[in-house]
Amino acid sequence: MDKQTFRKKVAAFILSEVPQSLVYQLESFGIRMKKGEYWLDLALDNFYQGYCRQDPILRDQYFSEVLAPFIKDLKREGGMNYRDVLNNQDKIYPLLVGAHDIQGIVSTRLLGDLHVAYVLDEGMRIFFLDPPTLLQLNWPLEKLNRIALANLDRDLIKPLQLLDAKRKIFGFNYGDSYDTSRLLSFILKPEEQGLRTRRKLLVMVPNRDVVLFFQPVEKALLRQSMMIGQSSFINNPYPISKAVFQLQDGVMQPCPDLSPFQ
Incomplete structure (x- = not known):
């Protein structure tokens, strides 16, 4: 057809x-x-x-x-309303967004310019939950967050992919809306993600479609890796962050000393 x-x-x-x-x-x-x-x-x-x-x-x-x-x-x-959310709690998921996308929606700040929004997903469309909807549900934000994370853990966790063999960049790029949301599993349940080392990982979350993990290596390759993340931030319709973060044992922190332009 x-x-x-x-x-x-x-x-x-x-x-x-x-x-x-x-x-x-x-x-x-x-x-x-x-x-x-x-x-x-x-x-x-x-x-x-x-x-x-x-x-x-x-x-x-x-x-x-x-x-x-x-x-x-x-x-x-x-369109969708609070009754849809109430009757379809198994379809509520967390979605990572940038600081510029949080106006008018319910969100929690994760780190730096990374924020977690909450959506009701019905396949070809997603509905961002807004404050009036949360008020009608009479839910505390903690309950919404708990439901969304449980659904992520149940439905959306997938194994790491090797995205660039030369630079040893791993990450998620499965092509759905939740690739960057899978970063939450490395923060909340790092012991379940199959990482064989406790060495520090560098992380970039340039847009909604990809999250990059790489280790500090030879300087030229490190620079190239960061430039890949920077380009993915600039050239994507759903940008999130151009920052570099450090992740170790479930703790993520900013790396202000690292810049794609160093």
Whole structure:
């Protein structure tokens, strides 16, 4: 199935489920759904790729499951609310963000310009929890944090990857929204992450899609590693931090003396 056929399939499904709605094609590979005064846009690239990866016998099930939360919002002419959060606590996760992204959302400061935000994840969309939602839930922040970390530990922990053999850079780059969130497992449960040494690790969290771990080595390679992190901060739509941190035995600290420009 090509992209245009897939887009038509999505539009037809929405109109069959919510006949009173309107569907518009966007110039990019996406659609806009509208009912009453409520509308939302859906980018189709990831949805299309996920659909194509499915076993053919499972594609219709995947298709309807992805669209289900959007259909629900369209029918009620409103987006996610505190009831969705309350009824789907198993889908609340922590998400690392930079200091420039915390305005208007619930977050806790991790270290330096690293902050932990909290999201309700329904597949193709995530909802950042904001203070009014937390107030309606009547939850202390500690409870939200506890739920999110437990779900991260249950669903999202994955093994380290070797990202650069020459420079011995390890990290996470699995392509989902939570690669940098996996850093939390090295802070909270370092003994479970399979590290064979207690030597200090240097860490960079340049953007939401990658976290880099490397050890102090020969100066030229160290500089190259930091420049990779710096570039990943500058050239990503979801930047987090250009700082270098030090991690040892679950304790992370800033490294103000290290700079990609040294």
